[in-house]
Structures are given as C-alpha cells and as structure tokens.
Amino acid sequence: MSAPAATAASAPGSDSALLEVDGLYTHFELRQWGFLRTGTVRAVDGVSFTLDAGEATAVVGESGCGKSSLARTLLGLHRPTAGSLHFAGSELSSLGRADLKAYRAQVGYVQQDPYGALPPFMEVRRILAEPLIVHGIRRRAERWQRIQAALEEVGLAPATEIAGKFPHQLSGGQQQRVVIARALLLRPAMLIADEPVSMLDASVRVEILTLLHRVQQEHRLALLYITHDLSTVRHYVDRAMVMYGGRVVEQAPVDALLRHPQHPYTEALLSALGDPDAANAGRPRPVPGGEAPSLIHPPSGCRYHPRCPHAMAGRCELEPPPPDFRPRPEHRVACWLRE
C-alpha cells in the first residue's frame, strides 16, 4: 500500500499535486454484432486538472456530461483512451497489478445508490471486512478493530449492533454511512464521491455532506465531489469544475465560481438554482433551453453553442475554445467570450 507514496517521493518534477490529470480522454466504442464499429461515445473528452492533497473539488454538470465516467476512469475502472493520469507522481497506466491494487487502496469510492453499493447478502461486518481481506489483513481481531473504528467515525454506533445487520435493515442514511466507512477503511489519500446524496432524503443530505466534509478535513483527504446540484457545493469544497459534454468548461475556487461565473453554462446553472428569497418566488427565471449534448455526435466547435444565448456565429460553432482563458486570475474558462 505504500508503493505509490514511495514513488511519489522519488518522482522528479512532481509538485504538491496529489492527482494530475492531463488531456484525459475516455471513449467507448459502440459495436454491432461484437465487431462492427458503429460509433464512439466521447464520455471524457480532453479533461485536465490537478487535485492537491487535502483539497476538496466539486465536479458539477448535468447528467450525461461525463462526470461519472471521469470518476470511473480515475478509479481505474475504465481504461483511458488517451491522456495521462498521475497519482502521487506515478502514471496510472504504467502500474502493474500489485501497484494498481495499492493505488486502489489509496482511493476511496462513495457511490450514488447506497443500497446498490452494498452487497445485499452480506452483513455490514462482512461488507467492511472485504476490502481489508482483499488488502491482506489476515488477523480477524485487527480487522474488527478497524471496522469498529470506521463505523464509529461515520457515526454508526453501537458498532457491534450495526455490524450484525444486513443493508436492507438500515436506513438510506445509515447505508450511505456504511459506504463511507468502507471507503475510509483502507486509509485512502483521496476520496471520490459520485453524487453521494442524490438518492437520499433531503433530511439526511446535509448530514452526509457534513460527514464527508468532516472526514475530509480530519484525514486531510483529497476529495472529488461529483454532483449535478450546485446548491450542495458552496460549503463543502474548495474548488469547483463545471463539465459540459465531456469537457471542463470552467474551473475556479468555489466562491469565485458562484459569485462571478465566467461561462454562459455556469451562469445558466446558477440561475436554475432555487432562490431562497420568498419575494422572488413568482418571478420566472431564465433557464437554459435545449437538451444535453449527445456524446456520440457532439456539436462542432464549442459544445455549448447550440444552447448558448451569446454564441458568436462563425466562431463558436467552428472552433472549440481552449480550456484556459483566464478572465480573472483564479478562473480558467473555455469560452470565446473570455478570450
């Protein structure tokens, strides 16, 4: 488990970034009859960003924008089509079997559907023991000690009682806590949370987000918080990235992004947010029209141009904007308007 950390120290040219993603592409071939290529899904289409140790970053975008594919690629569940992925200084695609396994211990994964994420035929004790068994912790007593600690950390007490239950005997919030406990068990350096609260009751969402925030702060974890809901972002992360059509269109510290959105799509997302002011309840808000772009046949040029109210004819539909215009010092935007 210490292999990536060891390589991190010796790897030349790596700065403080824990995760460096550069020009990452994840495409899926569509095939007919197993061999005829009928198309390509460009789920992740040239994404670059860095994530520092202990930093929380949100990935925001509507469904089908490629944010879950990005998460799965980072977890090593999908093989990237192109681009590089450096974790603690070592290139992910060059890792051997054992190193890949060690990398997986370094990355915790919290899924969207807590019930589906837990094998229904295993007791909580067994569910939590599995990652430890996989990573070679043979002694039962040691496993139980770590399981107990993890359960208590996520606020599931008494641990002995919870450990004897099956997932279906727990509430949605408790299930998600078990999922978080499982993600923390191997003492990871990074946590990837893919829509961790979207399937929970509104009443427990804040609890789970607060819990994630707390463990992130306590363990100095790098957190990649994937969500479609900008409203859950503000208090829990340091930075935010907005994805659209498989690309990152804007990234900035979260306050700057929410106060001064630079990309028309970010503006549209923000305007779609609920307004807590009762006086404005009846006022119609401008909402982005049209549909999410197809990832099989994406629009030419800027992916957002068919829906963009500011699209410049002869420019936006022809040339894709580079992702690093800097209209403000802390912003990086892919939009010709900010050239």
Add this chain to the structure above:
Amino acid sequence: MTRWRDGLAQIRRYPSAVVGLLIIALLLATAIYAVTAIPYSEAQKLWRGGDAWQELPVNASPVWTDRIRGGEAPRTITASSDEVAVEREDLGAARLETTTLEVDFPYGDFPSEINLFLEAEFEQRQPFTRVHWRRPDGQEIPIEARRVGERDRFSISQDRQLESRLGFAPQIGLLTDAEPGTAEPDVLQGTYQLVIETVHFEEDARLHADLVVYGQVHGAFGTDHQRRDLAVALLWGTPVALAFGLLAAVGTTVTTLIIAATGVWYGGWVDAVIQRLTEVNIILPLLPILVMIGTLYSTSIWLMLGVVVVLGIFSAGIKMYRSMLLPIRQAPYIEAARAYGASGGRIILRYMVPRILPVLIPTFVTLIPTYVFLEASLAVLGLGDPVLPTWGKVLHDAQAQSALYHGFYYWVVSPAALLMLTGLGFAMLGFALDRIFNPRLRSL
C-alpha cells in the same frame, strides 16, 4: 444470511415441504442404516450371490403379501444335525451313525423346495449315507442312498426318481397323504422326520447335515431368482441412489454456476467460447453417450457419475444462470468491489455466485431425483455398476427374469416404489422451496 434463515423458517408453513423433508429424512435414515449395518464390501459380496443365500427360497414373495392373502404360505424351516443327538452303533470295521432331523410343518401350503446340505469330514474313504423321510402318519419314504463328498447336497425336490415314485413333485408328495395323481392334494400337517443313516469307515469321520424346507415367502421384500434377499439391494440402493443424485446435482450445478459467472464476468471471447460450447453440448444426447461408454468401456457407477457431471457442466443451466448474472454484473456493489481492488475470481465467487444461490436451491433439489432416475435407467438398460446393488439393477433382474409374467409383482413394485418415493420427496420439497425463494410464485 437472513434470507436463508427466513427461508428455512418458512418451510414449516408448506405442508408439501414438510412431507418432502420427512420422506428425504426417511431415505437418509435408511441409507445410514444400510451403510452401517452392511459394510460396502459385505454388500458387494452378498450381491454377488452364492452360498450365503443357500438357505433362502427362490423368488419368494415378501411376508406381507401372505398376510394379505390369509397367512397360509409356509415359511422356511431349517433343521441342523448340531441340534440333535446322534445314535452310534459299532459295526466292527465301520460305524453306523443315525441322525434324525425333525421338522414341524404347520402350514396350509407346500414348501417351494427341499434340500439337504451335507458336509463330510474324512481322510480317505467317503462315508455312505442313506436318507429316508418319515411322515407324521408313520409312513417311511426312502429318498436316496449314496457316498457323500466333502461338501455335498441332496436336492430332494429335484429328484426325478423320487418324483416318479411319489406321483407328485417331491416337495408335494413328501408332505401329503393324497393318492398319486390327485389334482389338488392337501398338506398333511404335523411333525416330519428325516432319518440320516451314515456308515463311517474312519475313526474321525464326521457328517454334518442341514435340512432346509424352503417356504414360499421371505422377509419384508422377498428374494430373487438367485435366492438373494432383495432387502440387501433395496437397502443398499438407497445410499447409492442418494449419493449419485446428490453428487451429480452438486457437481453439475456448482461447476455450471461458476463457469456461467466466469463467462459473464470476463465477457468477450471467454463468454463466446462458453456460449458456443454450451450450444453444442445442449444438443448432444446424454443417454446414448452413456450407453456407448457403458457398452464400450466400463459401467462403473463412478465413471458414469463423472461422465454425467462432465457432460452436465456446459448444460442449458449456463444460459439460465447467465441471464440471472448479467444484471448482477452491473450492480454498483461489484463496481465498488473492483474499486477497492477485489480480483476477478473473488468477485465471481464472493459477489456474483452467492447472489443467485438462494434462487438455485429449488432447482438443485428437484435436480437430485433426475439423476437418481438416470442411474436407475442405466441399470435397467443393463449398464448398472457390475458390483453394486442398486434399485435399477433389481428392476433389470426382474425384467430379465420376466417377473411380471410370472406374477412376481413384489420384485418390480418395491424398487419402483422407492424410486417414486425419492422423486416425490425431492419434488415436494423443491416446489415448496421454489415458492419460498422465488417470491413471484408465492401468490399462486
């Protein structure tokens, strides 16, 4: 696993499951009794036939059939020279020994056979024996007089000369006072004596005699054409049938399940190869292949079991399991397992297979009698294991000896009933389990 515990608790609510379990428990108890009471090697030896059975009648019905008919049929009576005193008379160069064996015959029907087994101990000169039969009314009938070998037997009921003297078959003529030629002679009940006069020419010579008056009924299950007690085969057939059925069902189900899960997990060419193999194997007929192997190679039951399992691996079950496993492969918990580094083998065995195991239990239970019947079918076709007593071989013998034509119904009925009972027990349990573990069927 609560699912299992709940399922087992529910069994009590299904009467068919309870009856099925009782039948299976009964069969298991029989099997355990058979294996402990008659060791494997002993069972093999007994089933080979021979001297062990010489005191049993041929093709005797079970005792209970006689109870139904009124209880007149004779049982087997034996009398041994060990139990009676011997009169000795010195003749100078030789010695005359007279042994009188007494047989009390209270039955309303004639015995099926009468044999006298003799064992003589001597150095050079064989003793000379003369045998007569004394009826309760005092009449003496000479039977035979000749030298006796070391292991000898006077087949009294096969004696053609005696038959012509008596005017009846000896086992009838010796036990009646009717005139020769009477159509339906009556049994003369009472105490009969067989007088054995032996002349020994040596000091240490001895003669041991056993008279067997064979009955028409025997034991709970009767005997076959080789005098073998069918109880041995029916008892020992139980563990053999259960073991064959269980091992074949376990062997095929487990391997099929694991292979289906492997194909689903790895996908691609692995899955394609498994699918094509299955499709080819499905259309191969099992029974003719087994008949071929049995005829050309060996009919050992373990070989048959192996072939059944091997041919059962790529069976239609793979298609069913595959369809059940495909959605499970996409389950988030499997993605999570991959994310924390579980290997392919672990995911197959720990995450995919256990998920569908409860659904498979009913199929598995109903599969067991299928293989029991298969083994019996092979035996009926004459491809049974050459040394093991099984239900199928009893049926085979019955068929070969035209049991039904001769009216030996018991010979066919008992093994067939046991086979049906096995099928019934497992089927009843299986159907109930199906309802318990496949809740969609429960409302029916």
